[in-house]
Amino acid sequence: MKRKLLGIIDATTYHEDLEDLLTHRSLAALPFGGRYRIIDFVLSNMVNSGIRSVAIFPKMQYRSLMDHLGSGKNWDLNRKRDGLFFFPSAIIDSDFNMVGSFDLFAANMDYFYRSTQEYALISNCFTVFNMDFRPLLDWHTHSGCDITEIHHQDGSSLELYLIKTSLLIKLIETRHQTGYSCMKDVVHDMHHGYTICHYDYNGYAVMIDSIETYFSTSMNLLQKNVWKNLFLAEQPILTKVKDEPPTKYVKGSMVKNAMIANGGLISGTVENSIVSRGVKIGKGTVIKNCIIMQKCQIEDNCYLDSVILDKDVKIEAGTKLIGTEKSPYVVRKGTKQGALMNS
Incomplete structure (x- = not known):
């Protein structure tokens, strides 16, 4: 797995309904559950799935995110080969409020050209879930899919996409000719000729897009059944470690x-x-x-x-x-x- 799958986290999304909590930080760095940040969930999922090269693409207000992630040591991503990469957007005026913006990726094409992983997993930064991506990769390769979009059990998209790295590079390079600006454009176009598959994830998953969902999801952590489904001993949610005395x-x-x-x-x-x-x-x-x-x-x-x-x-x-x-x-x-x- 570690040589097969590239992790890409789009951390540019800004939800206006969360404005009161995002004046000094990005959505990815929003505190959650007392000691975590929202990005900890997808990042931990990638690491637990054997992914050893993860690129994070933030837009603005990313100082707290960089402070939280550091060198990636807490996620075992501080390594000589592959590891954690940080690519802040240089295009401030563009609207990147979409997952998998090709303009965003185009500014850092060397990263994709140099990658040795055959497949790429593109993810948003604001979903609270605990998922092993290895069964997804096996299913994708055996199903003959060009692009797989992960859906929740209620049928809604989780805005996570699995694609061959070579195809992703092609979509980025031809974005002006095709008119595709992001992964969603490709998936929803009926005339592209690609095989689009949907993979159902049946575990606990909530996309944090408003104060209401942030509050309710946080309160749900106090329910034992939710906690047990989200925080698994075999797939821990990792975060920045701080040594402090007990309360x-x-x-x-x-x-x-x-x-x-x-x-x-x-x-x-x-x-x-x-x-x-x-x-x-x-x-x-x-x-x-x-x-x-x-x-x-x-x-x-x-x-x-x-x-x-x-x-x-x-x-x-x-x-x-x-x-x-x-x-x-x-x-x-x-x-x-x-x-x-x-x-």
Whole structure:
């Protein structure tokens, strides 16, 4: 597998419905599940499937993504041959809000020309799933397909495509003649003459394209059946490792059905919530159905229900914030929220 399949992750997508969480980062770098980033899922899937050459194509706001991925060491991609490649887009004004933009790939053709892998797997960066791509490659080669599009069990496209590297190069080189701008254009054209196949993936998969789907998918992690289907011992979801002490729970605090990352201090009540690294929750504070990102500080006697706090947010004492399951209350990164601001 490691000599057969090339991994390509398109990290250019921007969903306007996630704007409040994407002002300082790309969608690929969006924190998820307390200690992960969205891109960790597809990247881990590729590595677990034996892929040893992965190219990531971001567009803007990619500093946090580069900081998270580093050399690829945490995914065993810091290697002399193949490994992790990062190709930021130099075409700022173009709209790359599509998976597998041929203009995006064309700016880095040397990577494709030099690749030794016979097949290429093109993926979006915003799907939460755990999939072994090896059965897909076997099925694709034995079915005589030119392009295979992966579908979820409900029939919707997951915007993942398997294609021969040589055919991908041809599609990129002839994009101006054919009018194809991305993989979706090719798959949906009835007159190209290629054999297009659909491969059904029956596991858990959610595409994060709005605040609502981000919030609901995060909350679903607290369900045992979802957790067991997503986080598999034989196919671990890898992420950047940070060595921090365990979270401290002050006497009188209470935690129920929650995910709590390291380095925090819990003095209040946390229920049905996800709390990231280094979070401080004050005495008398109640957190319910919330996503609290890294290094947030929530002072004493606050009440938060259905709230998303981005990184480095400070909530002043006595503050009450309430959202809903369909419309969670979002506080942007690095801001301060106080009781007087909500009165």
